[in-house]
Amino acid sequence: MNRRILPLLALFMAFCFAACGQETPKNAKQEALQVATSSEDQLLQDIGEMLLVGFRGTSIDENNHIVSDITNYHVGNIILFEYDAPTGTRHRNISSPKQVRQLCYDLQKIANGHLLIGIDQEGGKVTRLRTQDGFPTTLSAQASEQAGFDGVERNAHIIAQELRDAGINLNFAPCVDVNINPNCPIIGKLGRSFSNDPERVSECARIWIEEQQKAGVISCLKHFPGHGSATGDTHAGLVDVTETWQEKELIPYINLIEKGLVEMVMVAHVINKQLGDNLPASLSPMMVTEKLRNELGFNGVIVTDDLAMGAIAKQYGFEEAIKLAILAGCDMLCLSNNGGGTYDPNMVSRAVNAILQLVENGELSAETIHTSAERIRALKKAHSIK
DSSP: OOTTHHHHHHHHHHHHHHHTTOOOOTTHHHHHHHHHHHHHHHHHHHHHHTEEEOOOOSSOOTTSHHHHHHHHHOOOEEEOOSEETTTTEEOSSOSOHHHHHHHHHHHHHHTTTOOEEEEOOOBTTBOSSOGGGTOOOOOOHHHHHHTHHHHHHHHHHHHHHHHHHHTOOEEOOOBOOOOSOTTOTTTGGGTOOSOSOHHHHHHHHHHHHHHHHHTTOEEOEEEETOOTTOSSOTTTSOEEOTTTOOGGGGHHHHHHHHTTOOSEEEEOOEEOTTTSOSSBGGGOHIIIIIIIIIISOOOSEEEESOTTSHHHHTTSOHHHHHHHHHHHTOSBEEEOSOSSSOOOTTHHHHHHHHHHHHHHTTSSOHHHHHHHHHHHHHHHHHTTOO
8 A cells, every 4th residue: 555545535635625615624634634644553553463473583683674573563463483494493583591581571672562472382392492492391281181180280380480481471372172183293193182072171271271371471272173183284285174173172162262261262274164164264254253253252362373384375375365364354463484485574564565455455444454453452451561
C-alpha cells in the first residue's frame, strides 16, 4: 500500500466538502490529514502486533535488522532458537544463561517492555535451553509423565523457572498431542506426548500450565487439532491425518478450555478432512474459526505453527500463506526466519507490505487485523506486559 493513499483520500474528501458549497471548517484539511495518518499508524501497529518473528544474533547492535523491525514495524513478538537451520549451526540466539538473559533484556528495552519473547522449551529432545549451554537438565513430556504427576510438576517447575530467569515470558508448550501413533516421527518418537490417554494428557497439561503461571510464563497448547496420530512431519511437507486422526485428540483442548486455563493455541499444518477441508488446519477457516473459535469456544490468541515449515513453504507463496492464515482466523503469524532455506533480513517488511496490500485491495479488512491485535494486547495486559 502507498502510505500516502489514506491521507490523500482524506484530503480529497475535505476538498469535495468545500466544493459542494459547504463551509469548510478551519484547518479541515489538517484535521483530515491527522485522522488519516492516525488510522494508518494504528493499522501498522496492529500488523506488527500480529507478527512473531525470529532473527539471528546472540546480542543486539544497531545494525541488526531486529532493531528496526521492532522500532519501525512495531513487531510485538519474538521467537528464539538455539539452532540455525539455514546454516546448520548452533547458538543462533542462545549460548548461555547469562547471554540469553542479557539478550531478552536488550530486546525488551528496545520495545519498551512490550514484547512477548517465546521459545519451544518442552524438555527432552525439544529443548532450546540446552544442558550443554549451562541450563538445567529437563525431561520429555513422556518421561515426566512416567514419573507420575509429581514428576510432571517437578519438570514443569524447572522449565518455568529457567524461562523466568532468562526473561522469556512465553513457552510454546505444553504439547497436548495424544500419543495415538508412537511411531509419529515428530511427536511419538520424540517423546513429546504425555500419554495415549487424553484425560491423562489433560491433567499433565493442567499441572504444566499452572507451574508456568506461577513463574509468569504464558503457555501455548499445541498442535491443534492433534498431531499425535500423524505418520509424517510437517517440517518436511504436507501431512494428511484424515485417516488416522481420532476424535479423542480434541479432549485435552475441550477440558482445558472449559477450565479457563488456555490463553494461546498453536494450530498445526496438518490436513484433517474429518473436521475441515483440503487446507492445512492453520490456513482453514473451518478449523480455526468454526471449530476452535466457535464450537470449542476458545476466545484467546490463536497462533500458526511456523509458516516456514515445508508443509506451507513448499505449497504456498509467502504472501498467500499470510493471507490464508489471517482469513482462517489466526491472530499471530509465526515467521521464524529459520526454515531450511535462506535467511531473509527483510522478512518483516515483506510481511507488513503484503498485509497492507491485502487491506488496500479489500481482501482483508483493517477491522480483522485490529481484532486480532487487540486479543494479543489483552493477553499482554493480563500478564502486565506493557
